[in-house]
Amino acid sequence: MTEKVVIAGAGHAAGQLVASLKQQKFAGQIVLVGDEPYLPYQRPPLSKKFLSGDMPVERLYVKPASFYDDPQIELRLETLITEIDRDSKTLKTDSGDITYDKLILALGSKVRRLAIEGADLDGVHYLRSIADVDGIHAELQHKKNAVIVGAGYIGLEVAAVIRQLGLAVTVVEMADRVMSRVVSPEISDFYQIEHTTQGVKLRLSTGIAAFRGEGRISAVETAEGELIPADFVVVGIGIVPNVELASDAGLTVEDGIVVNDQCQTSDPNIYAVGDCTTHPNSIYDRRLRLESVHNALEQAKTAVSNICSKETHYSQVPWFWSDQYDLKLQIAGLSTGYDDIVIRGNPADRSFACLYLKDSKLIATDAVNSPKEFVHSKTLIAARTVVDRDKLADTKVPLKELY
Ligand SMILES: Cc1cc2nc3c(=O)[nH]c(=O)nc-3n(C[C@H](O)[C@H](O)[C@H](O)COP(=O)(O)OP(=O)(O)OC[C@H]3O[C@@H](n4cnc5c(N)ncnc54)[C@H](O)[C@@H]3O)c2cc1C
Incomplete structure (x- = not known):
């Protein structure tokens, strides 16, 4: 026992x-x-x-x-x-x-760390723990220019919060679109427009060469040699x-x-x-x-x-979420390897879903302000049955009628 x-x-x-x-x-x-x-x-x-x-x-x-x-x-x-x-x-x-x-x-x-010149300067932050937030909160008191390194979920969530607090925010990302590891170009485009409209400056396809400053960061130097003014930096490049x-x-x-x-x-x-x-x-x-x-x-x-001797097996549809501004992104499943994509709803309404298919079966859904699409997608993905893409695209057909 x-x-x-x-x-x-x-x-x-x-x-x-x-x-x-x-x-x-x-x-x-x-x-x-x-x-x-x-x-x-x-x-x-x-x-x-x-x-x-x-x-x-x-x-x-x-x-x-x-x-x-x-x-x-x-x-x-x-x-x-x-x-x-x-x-x-x-x-x-x-x-x-x-x-x-x-x-x-x-x-x-643990967070993945940048090994570049200036990585140890004051004002360079990562985000994993309450203690890390305490450090960022101290910056928010008096600082004006924030640079976020990495446009994944965490980088973009931090950008949204800090921008809404009134700071100037620049996001620097190596890939050519935001959240590229997890969502399709359609969702990336939508979020890029949203952040830009909110006043965030996005620098895509841009690497970081160094953090510059005397003891404390004052600028981020990109791989192209541009100096972006930075009172502090939050790095979110994965774990x-x-x-x-x-x-x-x-x-x-x-x-x-x-x-x-x-x-x-x-x-x-x-x-x-x-x-x-x-x-x-x-x-x-x-x-x-x-x-x-x-x-x-x-x-x-x-x-x-x-x-406790109750044999149990775990195999479920994974799910995630991300909150940015008034947008709740809920992700059911994993879209890696999809061969077809269906947009359900209209991005202009700020409520739509991207459904990812492989061999005519639903493998993942990114739902923006669309909780029903998210919930029913989980069941549809687990069912692994062939679905009619026209019905998936038709918002008049509830997804729950498809399983
Ligand atoms: C900023 C942020 C936002 C996130 N947002 C979302 C989200 O919106 N949705 C979502 O689904 N997930 C989100 N996540 C991810 C989610 O929080 C993690 O998946 C979750 O915390 C994993 O739980 P865990 O217990 O495995 O690890 P943790 O919660 O990281 O706990 C591990 C603990 O082990 C301790 N530890 C490690 N090594 C040792 C050691 N040698 N000795 C003693 N202690 C040790 C660590 O310090 C830590 O306290 C987010 C994560 C972060 C950081």
Whole structure:
């Protein structure tokens, strides 16, 4: 019987792990170990309402402090895990060893950093944690010119918030369109027009050569030699999963910690969930490494069910969202490899969807201010049936009639 579950990492997935262990009436000891000084919290608002100042810090927490006030739960915050010793089933940390019966790795990811001249100047920010937002908030008090490096979800969300606070914002992106890794050119065009209309300057197909300044950043130098004035910079160029502890311990690691559809690693006593994992997905028939709340929460529930002897398998349609200005972009599925695209609705109405097909089956949908299209797409994608593209395009035909 499992008497002690140790959770490594105290982020979003970890909060759900503790909640699920309690829901499943796990009777043993739960130890939650994380290096941040906070209770498990949600990161999406960090580039949205928490950044804009419209959400207090308490609302970020997955569960209130009282939830962890339980003799069954031991909280070890501000504790860095340095090693997993699988032979003795022990976690080594900077404040002592912790033994486990079952270990769940919920280590998340870290930001990808720019290795260029001036990278260490004051005023260069990244965005992953509450502490990072504190640093950006301090800049917002007195500064006028912000440069955002990277036009992915996070870069564009930050651009939207900061622009709405009245600062001059320039976004610099290496690709020739925004969000190019995740959406089609049709959606990129729509968002480019929106940001430009809001007064954001977009520099596409532009690399960064250096950050310039004396001690503190004053300008961003592009690869073409242009100097863009910058009082501060926020870099959002992607993340890297935290896999080092797992690989050093000899667990199988690819572009994430390899787990099966029960969230079990190559060691049956160690599970892994959330951003740090790669898992098999039967809908797309390949392994996925996802950076999303949905994945973190569902993998957490799956791992706990299996630890509590209720065999559960995880394979779902992934989904994501992004809030920019008054636009809610909801993404169901993964559009990689699509061979046909259907636009449902009219972008000029600020409510439409882009539906991606492969072999006449729906594989993904990007829905802009169209929650019904998003919800029904998830079911249509999972059904993997051939769909009539004319009906998909016809807003008078509800998507729910197509499955
Ligand atoms: C600004 C921002 C906006 C986002 N917006 C969205 C969104 O709109 N929609 C969406 O679906 N997703 C969004 N995401 C992604 C989402 O937040 C992540 O997918 C989610 O947090 C993953 O949860 P996790 O528990 O796997 O990792 P995390 O929440 O990152 O938790 C991992 C924890 O482990 C800790 N840790 C790592 N290594 C160690 C160690 N050696 N010792 C101790 N502790 C350690 C980390 O410090 C961290 O606290 C956003 C992320 C960010 C940063």
